[in-house]
Amino acid sequence: MVGVRVDGTTRLMGIIGDPISQARTPQAINPIFAGKGADIVCVPLHVPADDLATVWAGLKAMPNLIGFGVTLPHKQIVPQLCDSLDPLAARIGAVNVVRREPDGRFRGYQFDGQGFVRGLIAQGVVLQGRDALMIGAGGAAVAIAFALQQAGIARLVVANRTFDKAEALARAVNEATGTSFATAGAPTPESGQLVVNATSLGLNDSDPLPLDVSMLQAGMTVAEVIAKPEITALLRAAEQRGAAIHSGIHMITGQVSLIADHMIAALG
Amino acid sequence: MVGVRVDGTTRLMGIIGDPISQARTPQAINPIFAGKGADIVCVPLHVPADDLATVWAGLKAMPNLIGFGVTLPHKQIVPQLCDSLDPLAARIGAVNVVRREPDGRFRGYQFDGQGFVRGLIAQGVVLQGRDALMIGAGGAAVAIAFALQQAGIARLVVANRTFDKAEALARAVNEATGTSFATAGAPTPESGQLVVNATSLGLNDSDPLPLDVSMLQAGMTVAEVIAKPEITALLRAAEQRGAAIHSGIHMITGQVSLIADHMIAALG
Structure with a gap:
């Protein structure tokens, strides 16, 4: 597993879920970010189902958080919280990635x-x-x-x-x-x-x-x-x-x- | 700068401030965590002054967030948001580290x-x-x-x-x-x-x-x-x-x- 460098300029990508310890996104995506010279680190965010709205507001308020992956139990609820949905995510009714768009809004995508x-x-x-x-x-x-x-x-x-x-x-x-x-x-x-x-x-x-x-x-x-x-x-x-x-x-x-x-x- | 490993089990420490790009805590503390075999990564969290309460609630709701350093402009306001203050932080009236205690509460400390x-x-x-x-x-x-x-x-x-x-x-x-x-x-x-x-x-x-x-x-x-x-x-x-x-x-x-x-x- 390649190590990632984190400093004050590093942007964050999360992966939200509960539990989260099984999440494999950070170790899979961080070497790709590093290989592309992108100053981004992906970190696990443990988000209990009942706290999703609270955490959502907090994540949205941090401009250096560029988005997050979504895993269980949040996949079905997240579409309702997104400011907009990619047409494919809307059709499927599930989101597995939320991205902060250039206008600051959170848009839901589906990459399965x-x-x-x-x-x-x-x-x-x-x-x-x-x-x-x-x-x-x-x-x-x-x-x-x-x-x-x-x-x-x-x-x-x-x-x-x-x-x-x-x-x-x-x-x-x-x-x-x-x-x-x-x-x-x-x-x-x-x-x-x-x-x-x-x-x-x-x-x-x-x-x-x-x-x-x-x-x-x-x-x-x-x-x-x-x-x-x-x-x-x-x-x-x-x-x-x-x-x-x-x-x-x-x-x-x-x-x-x-x-x-x-x-x-x-x-x- | 030593690279850090992040996977699903990694705990998070933040450093909150606005601006945050100048923060040096992540690159200073991550090698120490790694050297001690602690599965913790410190990441910059860009938190505008007006959004501190919103972000605070979000951070508190994520059990794998173990705490955060505090830099400008939050040092004077954070003591009011903490669930408790270390006596030294209370005396000085400023907090530069917030830690999630074993009971889940956020306690403010001052290490200057x-x-x-x-x-x-x-x-x-x-x-x-x-x-x-x-x-x-x-x-x-x-x-x-x-x-x-x-x-x-x-x-x-x-x-x-x-x-x-x-x-x-x-x-x-x-x-x-x-x-x-x-x-x-x-x-x-x-x-x-x-x-x-x-x-x-x-x-x-x-x-x-x-x-x-x-x-x-x-x-x-x-x-x-x-x-x-x-x-x-x-x-x-x-x-x-x-x-x-x-x-x-x-x-x-x-x-x-x-x-x-x-x-x-x-x-x-």
Whole structure:
């Protein structure tokens, strides 16, 4: 872990959550700031849910606080506190980064989906014109669906235990983008697809697999949102069947790199 | 400058002020925390005077914020916001460190005087039983007078342009300590004395000298509160006349080391 230099001119980025000790943003983003010559340090801010409004006012009053990442339990409440929302964050209804804009206001952004895509691109995964299957229709899935559409994926099948949620997700993406990009469907991978696990199945050893791995084969790429374990049971099975695999760790790396650029861009 | 490591478990110490870019506490104290294996990072918090109460509430609501240093313009207002004051800070009427106590409350402390004394001791300056002359009776002077009494200085003469202020300072110290330690007097150094400049004269090149340097001689130690320039015109003149000299930089070093120990002590 690279050390960071802090002096009186250093700007602050926070990461708010409760608990906060598990947060990995500081050690991931500080070396990026340092590498880009940006005089910014990211620090953990332990913010209990009941105190969010009080802390929010305090953070806003400190001009050298350039923004903060948002983690549990604040992701759903933060959009209501922001002065404005990036259109993507507004659509998804969740914010994971708040930035002080040049006019001093706090604007909410959402980088889950773009971070996932940046991670895929950084690993050389082909997206343009490819079909994709996504398991899951929760918060991360919505963000990823929008980002896959933007990244040039041709068609997306959304599979979810609750079929209605998959249909609602597909409809939302299609309406917002004016396309027929997404459809709700079965969790059945097809030849050459990018297969995305956007559920939390795999976080625990005892979780069932999110899909029938006997259908995975060479030519497919199986990608995870789960970063810990770095290689889930799904990825292990996919690799055994000859599919390319993509760990959730790349989503974190991709997202942190995007967020670093985004924070630096506001310094002017 | 040593780099600091920040992760999710790192505790925060702030330094509040407006402006804040000139603050030297972070780069001075972070290497001390690192050297002691304390997982603490000190960061600058830019807090405009009008927003102090708002920021105060926000800082208090974040349990991993262990306290903060206080610089201009907040030193006089902070005592009113603290939940309690260390007796020394209460006497002096100014706070330069606020610490979150184990019960969660914010208590105000004042380390100017003790920092000055720790700097003298670290440089091997003899204090026990010695007489001292102090020029100045402002905030720093009050803190230093108390600290010199505690450090074993035998008698202190306080010289100030406004004689009444020198008398008030001497009276306050004597009453608080139940001694006749301090007297108001002329700025006339005597053989063997510790001579302290506790005025701001010397900050600027054009400032007059705080006392008649022709009276300085070998056997005296001339000490500064001014750290920049590191060697003031007074110290240069004192050295030329054979007196020992002690830069204001040692007060900063002494204070930062004290404050680091003080913050670590509350972590339990």
